[in-house]
Amino acid sequence: xxxxxFTDMVLGSAPILLFTWTGFAAVFVIANTVKARQxxxxxxxxxxxxxxxxxxxxxxxxxxxxxxxxxxxxDGLASSYINAVPFLRNQLAGNLVIVPMLIMxxxxxxxxxxxQYQAVASSGAGEVSG
Numbered sequence: 824x825x826x827x828x829f830t831d832m833v834l835g836s837a838p839i840l841l842f843t844w845t846g847f848a849a850v851f852v853i854a855n856t857v858k859a860r861q862x863x864x865x866x867x868x869x870x871x872x873x874x875x876x877x878x879x880x881x882x883x884x885x886x887x888x889x890x891x892x893x894x895x896x897x898d899g900l901a902s903s904y905i906n907a908v909p910f911l912r913n914q915l916a917g918n919l920v921i922v923p924m925l926i927m928x929x930x931x932x933x934x935x936x937x938x939q940y941q942a943v944a945s946s947g948a949g950e951v952s953g
Contacts, residue, residue: 842885850874871922879911
């Protein structure tokens with residue numbers, strides 16, 4: 824995210840950035856809401872897929888409204904969505920691979936008996952004194 828913010832500042836503030844960054848914020852809020860209510864691989868993958876679709880719909884609407892690439896009409900919106908399907912397909916495919924992999928790595932690294940878990944437990948991190 825830092826690299827993206829830096830390149831956005833260097834390349835200039837295009838009108839579509841409002842849609843891009845509010846799209847990131849919406850996905851963040853949805854992910855944290857789901858995380859507070861559900862856990863597990865299925866919930867995480869479903870959230871990643873829903874976030875990807877939401878981001879696709881929102882940012883392509885932004886392209887039509889302020890990007891100047893398509894007319895601000897229903898036909899322009901439809902063209903934007905159709906032309907962006909290859910990008911959506913790649914994002915969805917990536918999320919179907921990356922999200923489960925990251926979840927598994929975190930579970931392995933935080934499982935009892937691992938070096939990382941033992942280091943945290945022996946340091947007293949997370950203990951509440953009272």
